[in-house]
Amino acid sequence: MVAIDAAAVAAEAAQHPLYPGVRFSYGTAGFRTVGDRLEGVAFRMGMLMAVRSAAVGRATGVMVSASHNPGQDNGMKLVDGSGAMLAADWEPKAEALANAGAEEVAAVLQSIQDGAGGGGAMRVFIARDTRATGPALVAALEA
Numbered sequence: 001m002v003a004i005d006a007a008a009v010a011a012e013a014a015q016h017p018l019y020p021g022v023r024f025s026y027g028t029a030g031f032r033t034v035g036d037r038l039e040g041v042a043f044r045m046g047m048l049m050a051v052r053s054a055a056v057g058r059a060t061g062v063m064v065s066a067s068h069n070p071g072q073d074n075g076m077k078l079v080d081g082s083g084a085m086l087a088a089d090w091e092p093k094a095e096a097l098a099n100a101g102a103e104e105v106a107a108v109l110q111s112i113q114d115g116a117g118g119g120g121a122m123r124v125f126i127a128r129d130t131r132a133t134g135p136a137l138v139a140a141l142e143a
Contacts, residue, residue, distance in 0.1 A: 051122070
């Protein structure tokens with residue numbers, strides 16, 4: 001397992017704040033809303049999927065897209081190591097991390113990592129469509 005530097009995670013999370021007043025939920029469509037509201041969620045999901053990758057011993061992924069929704073929307077679907085949607089038992093973990101404040105992110109992530117097991121390499125593939133908010137969301141995923 002990788003040691004989580006709480007101060008560094010909190011500092012980076014502060015650079016990718018959550019959109020105020022929104023509670024993010026994960027479902028069949030992934031996380032989806034107006035695209036510029038998702039940067040903080042993207043930052044958190046990049047770390048979550050790295051932990052998931054180590055736990056399952058395979059690469060995971062994040063697809064940034066909301067192709068059938070209004071142009072200002074965007075979304076993120078989390079892809080498990082098998083290529084399927086994120087395992088259902090990880091959806092509450094995704095929601096908990098997606099809604100964690102900057103000072104809470106490291107503790108929530110550490111708790112997820114501690115319960116996940118594994119310890120393999122962390123590999124996350126990222127794909128996106130051409131929506132205007134895509135580059136910023138990918139940058140946050142990679143942070």
